[in-house]
Amino acid sequence: MTAKEYNTSAPLWADDAMRFAVRCGGSKDDSEDAVQEALATLWQRRDEIALERGKGFLLSSTYHKLMSMFRHRTVQREYATSVMSTSTCSQAPDEGFDLREAIERSLSVLPEEQRAILQLRDVEGYSYAEIGETLKLSVERVQVYLFRARVSMRKQLIKLGYGNNQ
Amino acid sequence: METINNNNYELWLLRYADGELTTAERAAVEAWLQDHPEAAEELALYAEAPQLERDESVEYPLSVAPQTKPLWPAVWRWSAAAAVVALLVMPAVRLLTPQEQPVEVAMITEEPMPTAQEQPLPQEQPMVRERNSAPVHAMRVKQTHPVVEELPIILEEEPVEQLLAEEFESLQEEAEESVPVTIEEPAIVEQKLVYVDNLFTVDSGDAIQQRLVAVNEAVKGRLQGTYLGRRLARRMPTGEELLEYTDNLRERTPGGVRMMADMVLAYNESNK
Numbered sequence: 001m002t003a004k005e006y007n008t009s010a011p012l013w014a015d016d017a018m019r020f021a022v023r024c025g026g027s028k029d030d031s032e033d034a035v036q037e038a039l040a041t042l043w044q045r046r047d048e049i050a051l052e053r054g055k056g057f058l059l060s061s062t063y064h065k066l067m068s069m070f071r072h073r074t075v076q077r078e079y080a081t082s083v084m085s086t087s088t089c090s091q092a093p094d095e096g097f098d099l100r101e102a103i104e105r106s107l108s109v110l111p112e113e114q115r116a117i118l119q120l121r122d123v124e125g126y127s128y129a130e131i132g133e134t135l136k137l138s139v140e141r142v143q144v145y146l147f148r149a150r151v152s153m154r155k156q157l158i159k160l161g162y163g164n165n166q
Numbered sequence: 167m168e169t170i171n172n173n174n175y176e177l178w179l180l181r182y183a184d185g186e187l188t189t190a191e192r193a194a195v196e197a198w199l200q201d202h203p204e205a206a207e208e209l210a211l212y213a214e215a216p217q218l219e220r221d222e223s224v225e226y227p228l229s230v231a232p233q234t235k236p237l238w239p240a241v242w243r244w245s246a247a248a249a250v251v252a253l254l255v256m257p258a259v260r261l262l263t264p265q266e267q268p269v270e271v272a273m274i275t276e277e278p279m280p281t282a283q284e285q286p287l288p289q290e291q292p293m294v295r296e297r298n299s300a301p302v303h304a305m306r307v308k309q310t311h312p313v314v315e316e317l318p319i320i321l322e323e324e325p326v327e328q329l330l331a332e333e334f335e336s337l338q339e340e341a342e343e344s345v346p347v348t349i350e351e352p353a354i355v356e357q358k359l360v361y362v363d364n365l366f367t368v369d370s371g372d373a374i375q376q377r378l379v380a381v382n383e384a385v386k387g388r389l390q391g392t393y394l395g396r397r398l399a400r401r402m403p404t405g406e407e408l409l410e411y412t413d414n415l416r417e418r419t420p421g422g423v424r425m426m427a428d429m430v431l432a433y434n435e436s437n438k
Contacts (some may be wrong), residue, residue, distance in 0.1 A: 007230075014226035022224050032228060039230050068372075103216060122218035140177055147180040150215035151208045 001046040001054055003157060013055045016124065019063045023119040024112045026066050034069065038062040059124070060134040063116055070112065072107055099162060106156030114149035170198045179209045 001009075014035055031157055038061035042054065049057050096102035116135055120126040128139045128146075135142070157163075170178040175198070180185055182195045386391040 008410075010230035014228075014230050017225070018226035019221055019224045022221070023218070033228070037214060099216075103218070104266050107218075118218050123220045141209075143180045144176045147176040147212055151211045154211040154215040 001049050001051045003046070005051050006043060006046050006054075008052065010042070010058075014039060015155045016055065017058050019123065020059050020116070020119050021062050021066050023107070024063060024066055024071075024116045025108070027048055030066060030069050032067040034062045037065045056130065056134055059120070060136075067112060070130075075078070085149070102157055102160045102162050103153070105160065107155045109156060110149055110152055114145050115154070117146050118149050121146060125158060170195055172202075175202070175205050176208075179205065179212065183209065183212055 017035045017038060018031055021034050026034060029095070035058075038058050041056050043048065045057075088127050107118070111116075113135065117131055120131045120134060121133070126134065128142045131142045132139045135147070158164075167177070168174055178187075178191075178195055178198075182192060187195065199209065
């Protein structure tokens with residue numbers, strides 16, 4: 001990838017990387033930091049990365065940098081997740097959130113890997129192999145996690161009152 | 167793949183739902199589901215789960231300019247930018263040998279140098295983000311040099327000989343620590359100073375890409391073996407950085423100007 005190609009493509013990829021990071025559970029600041037560091041890595045290694053692999057590299061790098069941040073904050077994060085999970089399960093739709101918010105809440109109880117897989121599959125349209133490459137997982141592992149993610153998300157939605165008629 | 171069982175049923179069910187199985191495999195899965203209603207329920211949940219949608223409200227708010235934790239002292243970065251500007255305007259201003267082109271020199275040197283009153287001091291670049299904990303970023307390169315009361319017009323206001331002598335000495339010391347380089351005598355450097363200072367009066371425009379290309383050219387070989395070439399090769403400045411530095415050229419040091427002159431000369435030599 002040339003510097004010119006980087007300058008043209010990176011702004012587009014950065015938005016997707018930001019969405020990906022947020023979807024994986026990153027706060028706004030964490031997501032920005034992760035994307036920023038990933039962009040820096042992409043820039044530094046642009047000579048060895050083909051243009052068509054640039055976005056995948058950026059997403060992968062963003063994900064792993066975000067996970068690295070999470071690992072350093074395990075305690076705080078477990079606490080936040082438990083609070084979120086409790087509040088999620090106790091609320092009903094008539095208490096005031098729409099399907100979109102319900103989906104976000106149902107995602108929040110999923111492990112980061114599963115959220116990442118859902119985002120890459122549904123939003124980015126990646127194949128299982130591409131997801132595996134991005135997250136450094138086997139295809140079988142990706143498929144199992146995707147299955148579990150959808151089942152868990154659906155269960156959460158039902159708990160939130162979004163049953164048969166969404 | 168191993169036949170469906172309690173340990174691998176999720177994989178089978180996903181492939182079943184995706185339609186990847188053969189007729190025989192589908193039949194085997196359906197038979198297994200008859201005996202495992204909980205798994206059948208999971209399959210139904212899987213099928214009912216909504217697809218995620220792109221959240222267009224989320225955007226990356228910062229510049230994508232690469233991380234550029236400065237590896238050079240500010241003077242080198244400014245001088246690199248100055249050098250690039252010089253490269254761009256060189257076709258228009260051929261002053262390397264002022265004696266041969268007296269008219270051109272005269273026209274340019276007659277241009278009044280802008281004073282502090284005429285030209286506003288460079289504005290500090292806005293910080294891209296406010297959080298202190300953020301990593302260093304190109305767009306957040308903050309100028310740490312002091313704001314000067316009056317823009318330095320070196321040739322007119324400073325004792326050039328003294329400055330050049332100091333510069334010569336410091337460069338010698340620096341050169342001893344690295345690869346040996348040729349350091350020119352102050353008289354020659356002074357000539358370059360005149361030349362380069364004149365370049366500041368020429369409008370070079372803001373063609374960021376051109377500047378990047380020029381720097382690329384420089385790094386890729388034209389300046390290899392020169393002192394500045396080695397400095398430049400340590401890291402590639404971004405277009406944004408170059409723009410910022412060139413906006414601050416008026417705060418250059420004699421060293422920065424000298425480096426710029428070196429680069430111009432080397433570039434010119436390589437193009438002969």
